[in-house]
Amino acid sequence: MPKSLINLLQAxxxxxxxxxxxxxxLEASDELSSLxxxxxxxxxxxxxxxxxxxxxxxxxxxxLTFLRALxxxxxxxxxxxxxxxxxxxxxxxKAHEGLNQGV
Numbered sequence: 880m881p882k883s884l885i886n887l888l889q890a891x892x893x894x895x896x897x898x899x900x901x902x903x904x905l906e907a908s909d910e911l912s913s914l915x916x917x918x919x920x921x922x923x924x925x926x927x928x929x930x931x932x933x934x935x936x937x938x939x940x941x942x943l944t945f946l947r948a949l950x951x952x953x954x955x956x957x958x959x960x961x962x963x964x965x966x967x968x969x970x971x972x973k974a975h976e977g978l979n980q981g982v
Contacts (some may be wrong), residue, residue: 884942894938897931897952904959914966923955923962930955 904911904924909921932950937944966972 884946890942890945893949894925894934897934897949899968900954900956901927901931914971916966917961919962920959923959927952927955927959934941 901924904927908921908924911917911924914920930948934945934948934952938949
């Protein structure tokens, strides 16, 4: 098991970033579940939770598995962002009143 692939500080920063991004998506899960492709969003969120748990478990002991979990998490995160962009381009989001006022 390789242990010198990344610095432990880098691993901590990555874990914090993953946690932040996941919690933001989790807060928006109600909105995500109201979109046309809600099943895909929910599936990706569940998989991201698994990746995050795996990364938290292996970050010190097995850095190769940690890096695999890191890559899986950000791959799924990118998929969520691509789906959101596609839904935005298809006009699935309503503009908030007052969002552009005063600009």
